[in-house]
Amino acid sequence: MSAVGRPGWVLAGRYRLIEKLGSGGFGTVWKARDERSRIDVAVKEVLLPQAESSAEHAERVARAEREGRNAARLRDHPNIVGVLDVVTDGGTPWIVMRLVSGRSLKQRVDSDGPVGVVEATAIAGALLQALRAAHDAGVVHRDVKPGNILLSAEGEVLLTDFGTARHHSDHTLTAKESIIGSFEYMAPERIDGDDTPAGDLYSLGVTLYHAVEGVSPFRRDTIHGTMKAVMFGAAPPPARAGQLGRLITRLMDKQPELRPSIPQALTLLTTEAPALAAKPEVPTDNSRSPRAGRRRGEVGQLLARARDHQKRGNIGEAERLLRQAAAMNDALSMSFLARLLENRGARTEAERWYRQAAESGETLSMLTLGHMCMKAGDLNQAAYWYRRYVDHGHILGKVHLATVHEARGEDDRAELLYREVEQDGDMVALKALGDQWKSLGRTDAAKRVYRKSAQAGYTPAKEALENLTAR
Template structure:
């Protein structure tokens, strides 16, 4: 957060900050007063990692400008939060948006549990209209999830946070940007680096599943487990979705070409025919680019599935051979899996090489692992670098580990600032990790507090940790 970003401070001689509304991997959102027009607005302070290079700073500013540009194309749509302005405080970019009174779908799910089918249907209709407008304007959102869906007090439903969105005319900023987003809601092809309109529809399907069933279907206890589930596992058939289940299942098809178009999705949404009578939509024709991408994904997926089977049988040599073949196809996830296998059998130097290759290709778990490896080796500077990269890709968990670097350096004030940000963000995995950190340092009451917050959000490991702490 900028040192100037605090209640009462005036941004660009116009926007007076009132209170913080929330924060995440890409920025902190404030309620502010537009002193010129005398109305309240929301302003997002785009987070800039400490000690980043000039190139990284320029990239972050470019991303903020791109978010504003993409959202501004859609500012008049009733289901999209409109961007009003982009300003800087000399260093930090700020995005000024229309203020929406209400809460996110994530906040509603965390606080009240699953929503009724009727409400989920309203959300689905609004998001399909928002995505249709975005896609027709050439913008792919790439991070549709409950935290980016606002439920306004007036009954409106709006899509927000175009920080990871891309327009067809945008140039790629960096390779590491390719898989920014939340893995549990991400389409399989997004993990492979392809951000297409069909991926937004898949993410919407997972979001709707979570909304009505009360569970995120591909969330696992580890990031690797989540990524594997997205790539290979089928979600359990929705049990609470009623007629909405037909649309959810169709949107969550692993093959992007088999997912319904937005007009077809709206038809499915309006159709109250029992699901058993619904036939699978016809697979549309594919162009040469999608065919090639699909073939490559299919080949990599088969190699990974075979490698997993060999690992389960104990045939590590054949699993390694298959993973090397997949990694040779420049697949970041395969590089990460290969690195993990090599690390487990003691080949640390080669494992680190593949972790770096995967990290530079945008595979974020490898960034986290490299941070751990550097921390264990006592290289605090490199550990901080990789943890910051991990945070920069939207993972709050990285702040917990970055705080441990600050503590190791004796920078306790900076560590406490990051700990407070983790608590404010409310990410249940990060809260569990924070509880573990505080438990290990003897801060039992603080650990109990964050374990409880994580457990209330439904995170089973936090419930177990809380039970263990209570039983002492």
């Protein structure tokens, strides 16, 4: 039984819902009253998209239970939001957590602008301590970002939401989760499916950059653009970071073996800036195998050369290089090759590469396959790929899945998804929802979600709102 929109409902006979605190790709968080201990808590209703089978539903429940299991290992750390209980009610898993009075780092930056160096240094130290505890317990967070960092009213800095975390002993649930998380804060090697502690440190570097500069360095207008920026782009040198700038830059190194370890990073926080110039030692827990590093380096060179040839119009040579990279079982290369083939009209082969990339966990290919099936009128396959895309944490997929329900005449199911998208507040998904509602003639509703997206800083939504208002 879902408790969405139902304050007063009692979860598991114990936790009475009071008000919704927020929602995102992996769940909805409520303030609740623990009627047994008479204290307020936060409870997270884990979103479980419609499963294709009972086995897939069981897999999603196991993912939620894993979140609770991973976070519970760390409940006593002063910089991690403690998990108090894990319950299942009506087939839906819930995580019960300490209720934190305050706001996220994202809300802090969105509201007040860039964070000062002194405050950012304190935040960095707290998060490094939290990550050290997690890594020592064998847990990789995999989604460190401003929205998952809470600044309490008492001055605490807390890491939360281990919904994508993976313990070193987890040997299942990895195929479909290989690149779950927020792309703009994701380490390049994670797009290859390599989940090491060094990836958390990269995400911390991007998070700190966003905090002190007020902008996310790799965010682009499209998912594809963001992925390319993460893989190949260089962030502009931080201008507001002061002494913290060198540490941020070092944490954001594209090569995981060149990032400092957590003890080194903690030391660097307390030393003068010149000391940061020394090349860090290669820690065993942050490095990848030399063979994997060489493979990724070769793939990166091939993709960079292919991109240069495409810019110069040498499509044949670009295709040859992309085929060479794709033959190394690199999912992103497969996706790029499929896009090139699609653009020159080789749709059948393009679809084959998209499928291979999608089965390897490359989410943009899932979205593209959904679009291709939708255009071909294959609604069942379109729904399948859109669900896969949603399962990887992309709220945008719910908008497209809703269009499948519209095409089937399932208006109630479409409206449910539309409400979920609006509640989630993802700025890219809100823009897409506005486009959909505009096409359906729902102008006022389109203006409302365009405005929300624009207020979150999404330029295309601002332009769409201006165009719609001008009519």
